[in-house]
Amino acid sequence: MKYALLITGIFFLFSCGPMVSVDFEKQQDFSDFRNFDFYPDIDSGLSELDDKRIMRSIDSVLRLQGISRAADPRFYINFYASEHLSNSRNTLGIGVGGGGGNVGVGVSGGIPIGGPVIRQQFTIDFVNATGDQSLVWQAVVDAEYKERASPTQKDQYYYSIIRKALGKFPPKK
DSSP, X not given: XXXXXXXXXXXXXXXXSOEEEEEEOTTOOGGGOOEEEEOTTOOOXXXXXXXXXXXXXXXXXXXXXXXXXXXXXXXXXXXEEEEEEEOOSOEEEEEEEEEETTEEEEEEEEEEOSOOEEEEEEEEEEEESSTTOOEEEEEEEEEEEETTOOHHHHHHHHHXXXXXXXXXXXXXX
């Protein structure tokens, strides 16, 4: 019984995080991708403050991987997001039932807890800065954060999803 509860707990722990999918150009050699810059005209669909948070997070995560920002970059980074407001998927279930004589009746319902959340699909594109400037790597993150998140919570949110997405760069062949 203890093991079943442990496995169930681990399942819920890992099922609640952001989902990341990655796609890339198989023929691209990523070994020389050591410096980058952001597209000068990023239209992310987010606020200017969120754009700054994202740029700081991307810069920080890539620096840890030995990739730095440069005036003459090997690749450009673009990012954008689409988001919508929804109710929290976390609910508290309440049920009432009764029965007798091989007949049972029950009524149940769920009460949402945690308040409204913003569901976001966040995309990061790496574009080859030399030649045809084609898309060579892309990560899409599906995640959510509280509607009334503080600036500190937003910093942590963007850093965590960017760290998870860029953890898959460079791709393994």
